[in-house]
Every structure is written in C-alpha cells, then in structure tokens.
Amino acid sequence: MVKLTLYINDNCELCDEALQSIELVRQDVDLLLDVVSIVKDDELQKKYMLEVPVLFIDGEQKFQGHITYGELLETLLDE
Template sequence: MHITFYSKNNCSLCEKGLHVIEKLKEEYFLTVNVVDIYEDDELLEKYMLRIPVVLVEGIEADEGILSYDKISQIIKNTN
C-alpha cells in the first residue's frame, strides 16, 4: 500500500504526523513517499495551509492533526 505524505521543512505538525505514519507502518505493509510541497508550486498552492496531508493510494485520508484511527480505517477500506 502506498502512502504520500505532503509536508515541509521546519513544521512541527508535520513531524508529529510522521510519527503517526511510522506507527501505521508497524501494523501495515506501507511504502511512504514524503513530499516537500515547497519543491512544486502547484503542491504549495494546493496544500500550503493544510499540511501535513496524507494520501492513501491517491485518496486524501487526513490532514492537519493526523488521526491514526482515521488513516487506519481508510487503509483497511482500500485493501
């Protein structure tokens, strides 16, 4: 299962969100692609005020203060 994690440098909320993703990796077989939104103008415009944003298989799963339970449920539903 593929997870895309949109974030930026020096973002404490992103760091906390990455811990949630690491916990999910312990339970599920996940590949995680961390993307810095400042490397792409379109991503910056789209996610600037929403990061971190998590996509599960291309589906927006959660944003901001990430919920382990919410993302886990989406992972289960996409299997």
C-alpha cells in the first residue's frame, strides 16, 4: 500500500483540487492518505505556507502546488 501525506492550508482552492484528484486516484490505486493542516503548526507554516498543497509519497516529496489526477496516477504507477 502506498502512503500519501498531503499538507494543506485552510481556504486553499489548490488544496481542495488536490484532495479531489487523490480521491479519484484512490479508486484505481490502494493508498493510505494522511491530510495534515499547516494552520496550527508554526514550523509547518514556515516550511510550506507558500507551497501548499504539498504531497509526499512514501515519505518523499513528489508534488507541490497543482496536482492532477493524471500526473498523480502516472507517478504512483511508476513507483
């Protein structure tokens, strides 16, 4: 099973789109998703504030910003 960690911020349209893409991919790939809000964590805000959404796949950062279904599915199938 592939583990995804998605860092998001509140009121973030790109974050919402990323979540939608991940949910679509979830229909095709067995994965575990951990969604982490950076809102209440100062360190995460410093690190990711201008980059969210940020997606890690099995502990390695693979995406930041726009995440599409096609790109994510292709990346996961190549893993």
